[in-house]
Amino acid sequence: MLNKNLNSWIPVASNSDFSIYNIPFGIYTDATVKHHVCSAIGEYIIDLFELAVNGIISLDKNTLDQAFLNDFISLGKAVTNPVRSKLIEELSNENSKLKTDLVLFNKVFKKQSGVTMLMPVRVGDYTDFYSSIDHAVNIGTMIRDPKNALMPNWKHLPVGYHGRASSICVSGHTFFRPKGQQKPADSELPVYGPCKLLDIELETAFIIGKSTQMGESITTEKADEYIFGMVLFNDWSARDIQTWEYVPLGPFLSKNFASTISPWIVTLEALEPFRTKGYVQDPKVLPYLQYRGERNLDIKLDVILKPENGDENKLCTSNYKYMYWTMEQQLAHHTVNGCNMNVGDMMASGTISGPDPSEYGSMMELTWRGSKPITLKDGTERKFVNDRDTIIIKGHCEKDGIRVGFGACEAKVLPAN
Numbered sequence: 001m002l003n004k005n006l007n008s009w010i011p012v013a014s015n016s017d018f019s020i021y022n023i024p025f026g027i028y029t030d031a032t033v034k035h036h037v038c039s040a041i042g043e044y045i046i047d048l049f050e051l052a053v054n055g056i057i058s059l060d061k062n063t064l065d066q067a068f069l070n071d072f073i074s075l076g077k078a079v080t081n082p083v084r085s086k087l088i089e090e091l092s093n094e095n096s097k098l099k100t101d102l103v104l105f106n107k108v109f110k111k112q113s114g115v116t117m118l119m120p121v122r123v124g125d126y127t128d129f130y131s132s133i134d135h136a137v138n139i140g141t142m143i144r145d146p147k148n149a150l151m152p153n154w155k156h157l158p159v160g161y162h163g164r165a166s167s168i169c170v171s172g173h174t175f176f177r178p179k180g181q182q183k184p185a186d187s188e189l190p191v192y193g194p195c196k197l198l199d200i201e202l203e204t205a206f207i208i209g210k211s212t213q214m215g216e217s218i219t220t221e222k223a224d225e226y227i228f229g230m231v232l233f234n235d236w237s238a239r240d241i242q243t244w245e246y247v248p249l250g251p252f253l254s255k256n257f258a259s260t261i262s263p264w265i266v267t268l269e270a271l272e273p274f275r276t277k278g279y280v281q282d283p284k285v286l287p288y289l290q291y292r293g294e295r296n297l298d299i300k301l302d303v304i305l306k307p308e309n310g311d312e313n314k315l316c317t318s319n320y321k322y323m324y325w326t327m328e329q330q331l332a333h334h335t336v337n338g339c340n341m342n343v344g345d346m347m348a349s350g351t352i353s354g355p356d357p358s359e360y361g362s363m364m365e366l367t368w369r370g371s372k373p374i375t376l377k378d379g380t381e382r383k384f385v386n387d388r389d390t391i392i393i394k395g396h397c398e399k400d401g402i403r404v405g406f407g408a409c410e411a412k413v414l415p416a417n
């Protein structure tokens with residue numbers, strides 16, 4: 001897979017997220033197709049159902065005619081990895097029937113701009129971690145004590161909470177500004193109304209590709225077998241609701257009203273060339289959390305705010321490599337007590353901030369709780385997210401001229417209903 005000389009006979013722009021090295025998986029719909037498993041190359045989607053019907057790949061076509069990827073993923077990496085390899089082989093072979101047979105080409109390839117991407121997986125359970133040290137230090141400094149910003153457990157375990165799967169939506173959706181209880185600083189009693197401090201959290205998430213039984217634990221060494229791939233993730237957060245509700249059990253209604261993911265699941269195999277070092281873990285972690293080698297990933301992340309009918313404004317640029325805890329450690333910790341995993345379960349990283357203020361992954365940090373508003377190109381200011389603002393997260397890896405990306409993770413806020 002590290003053959004750097006792969007070239008697709010379908011032209012791929014140098015800034016495309018969907019090079020021949022990517023070959024992600026998703027679900028699409030259009031005027032004629034209700035839902036098919038698909039991949040992507042350049043500006044096209046690749047219809048895997050049509051590939052099976054036409055004998056290019058030998059998979060049960062019913063698995064590819066589904067609303068979600070769960071059944072496909074459940075086939076296991078022993079099946080799904082060869083499907084990726086077969087696609088790469090066909091796309092780099094100038095004599096492929098897919099290229100020479102125009103009728104077949106038109107059945108299999110469709111412009112991405114002409115289809116709608118659907119939610120890629122049915123998410124059974126969703127967990128959100130809190131694994132970026134720069135983020136945890138920033139928040140701890142703001143709401144507690146700069147000298148003791150991290151809680152005593154933070155460097156010993158990847159802190160997390162169980163989130164809500166029902167409101168995870170695929171890129172392109174809208175949602176209503178959440179309403180709820182808030183306690184104004186100058187009042188003894190809470191008030192009820194639309195959230196005033198609506199925030200974003202720049203995150204990624206990984207998708208479980210292999211189920212476990214209750215009582216089983218996944219080691220850091222075996223974790224990759226259980227991780228199918230990754231998406232971009234926006235963990236929308238109502239800060240005023242959160243501040244009032246979160247003690248002592250953590251976030252509840254401040255988080256469960258909406259989360260946004262990118263539609264393409266980029267496989268762990270496609271991300272493998274972009275492994276890199278993470279932060280040194282000091283103090284040393286317990287044996288079940290230890291790992292060997294470079295287990296972080298160099299994924300450049302951008303967050304963009306677009307006011308209605310306005311220009312795009314970049315809010316921050318961060319990188320997944322700043323994660324203190326790796327996905328392997330998160331999964332080992334999540335299952336160390338025997339908690340079972342199901343295919344399609346989603347584990348989000350936690351807000352990914354870097355050390356520089358331009359790398360903060362939430363408005364809370366970027367504007368330091370609203371004390372340093374951001375001025376947009378149109379002259380308006382933002383402390384948090386306004387009604388009718390669209391937030392777009394983008395992410396990609398790039399090394400030696402090879403680019404693998406996620407596409408966009410985009411959602412628009414509507415006024416409270």
Ligand code: MN
Nearest residue numbers: 201235350351
């Ligand atoms: Mn979060």
